[in-house]
Amino acid sequence: MARFKQSNNCVDCKCKSSIFKALSSTELDLINNNRYEVSFRAGEMMFKQGTPSPHFLCLTTGLAKLYIEGYGKNLILSLVKPVEYILGPGIYVDNRHHYSASAVEDSTACLVDVTSFKQIMRSNPDFSDEFIRRISIMTIFNFEQFISLTQKQMNGRIADALFYLSDQIYEKNPFEMTISRQDLADLSGMSKESAIRILKELKDEGILSVNGNILHILNPQQLKKISITG
Amino acid sequence: MARFKQSNNCVDCKCKSSIFKALSSTELDLINNNRYEVSFRAGEMMFKQGTPSPHFLCLTTGLAKLYIEGYGKNLILSLVKPVEYILGPGIYVDNRHHYSASAVEDSTACLVDVTSFKQIMRSNPDFSDEFIRRISIMTIFNFEQFISLTQKQMNGRIADALFYLSDQIYEKNPFEMTISRQDLADLSGMSKESAIRILKELKDEGILSVNGNILHILNPQQLKKISITG
DNA sequence: GTTATTAATTGACAAATATCAATTATCGGT
DNA sequence: ACCGATAATTGATATTTGTCAATTAATAAC
Incomplete structure (x- = not known):
């Protein structure tokens, strides 16, 4: 409690x-x-x-x-x-x-x-202006998320989530992902199993290193490309 | 112009x-x-x-x-x-x-x-209060849409879109849908072909009548059920 | 430390959905 | 009423994604 x-x-x-x-x-x-x-x-x-x-x-x-x-x-x-x-x-x-x-x-x-x-x-x-500015920024972020989740395929959505975690939340590149795989899935609008599979794919392609909860985006350019092509 | x-x-x-x-x-x-x-x-x-x-x-x-x-x-x-x-x-x-x-x-x-x-x-x-109230209502609506588009299957999403059109926009039940099928698809986050197919399914099941752009929700209870079960 | 519980992982399969191609219907402008 | 352009429809197929079941790894409680 x-x-x-x-x-x-x-x-x-x-x-x-x-x-x-x-x-x-x-x-x-x-x-x-x-x-x-x-x-x-x-x-x-x-x-x-x-x-x-x-x-x-x-x-x-x-x-x-x-x-x-x-x-x-x-x-x-x-x-x-x-x-x-x-x-x-x-x-x-x-x-x-x-x-x-x-x-x-x-x-x-x-x-x-x-x-x-x-x-x-x-x-x-x-x-008041500052508060409205802040909720507006959140709304704009929601729009981006909206597009990511409704128009991109799973790889693109995971790429977006990884950039979000690395750039906005943990603000490091090798970062410790303190959220669970289920949370990553809930952030990307897919099943936990799919999220895990895509992490593995990215790992196999050498774009991402995955050691437990320590993630390292090894090839941001390539990951950005995946984010854009959806 | x-x-x-x-x-x-x-x-x-x-x-x-x-x-x-x-x-x-x-x-x-x-x-x-x-x-x-x-x-x-x-x-x-x-x-x-x-x-x-x-x-x-x-x-x-x-x-x-x-x-x-x-x-x-x-x-x-x-x-x-x-x-x-x-x-x-x-x-x-x-x-x-x-x-x-x-x-x-x-x-x-x-x-x-x-x-x-x-x-x-x-x-x-x-x-200012009234304005913030209004953008808040929009945000809440966006949340509902978010859930509909990311967690429901196509039938549920179309059901939600139909209720939106009938209840919120045209405010009639047999209503003339002045948006195109593509727009309906863009509102439901799916391809135009899928949207059309589901309209047809609902028609075949007697839940909806479709005559060109005149739509009539014949069985709102059943449609609501489809909305909820996803 | 050991065990119970939860989280993560993997593979096989089924379901949902998009894409592509081919028609058919509809509508605005003659 | 006719014609061209656009929108709607349909079917066949490929792709994407989720579900289920089984296993392994990690973690917390004793």
């Missing part, structure tokens, strides 16, 4: 460097007074699709996955690393979560009352 | 009933002074993915499709009917269109300067 603890305040927090940079100290105080800190173990669910959504979450350490629970399978929308906030579209619609979130690695997060958030959204246009 | 004409003003326009209801008359004047009206023939492109996006568009008559141009194929994100605005995520990111828009039926629209829009977004929290 999640463990609760109250820590120091928002004013000193590194989260400030993120979306909160536009906030005045008064506004930071408001956030600070309406939040609490939680930690999650790897595998724990942070919140579940369909449940009420009274907070937004700011991930301070660890790694989380956001995923839609579909018909028997999950679809991973994105991975979230520190320091990034998680705030779904339900906040302004029905106050429900429209996707679930789970900790992939041991994680800590701040939960902040949505009411305070919305209040600041209405009074601070810079913050 | 698109024909331009200046018409009466926003204050009397039925668009007011939509997102603009939160605007003061001063703000409506600002919009009114920074807009122009355009008409499009069926098939004409309204704007193209990748081009600069200096306006937002409010569809006043007709029907439009919003679609991502992928690798050889298109993916229709949504259909837009009057009175609805079209404003992509690029506005707050890179000032580019991230999808294309085309008129499916003869259409007219108002183009409004984005700068005026953003100005009002910053000064009118009610308007």
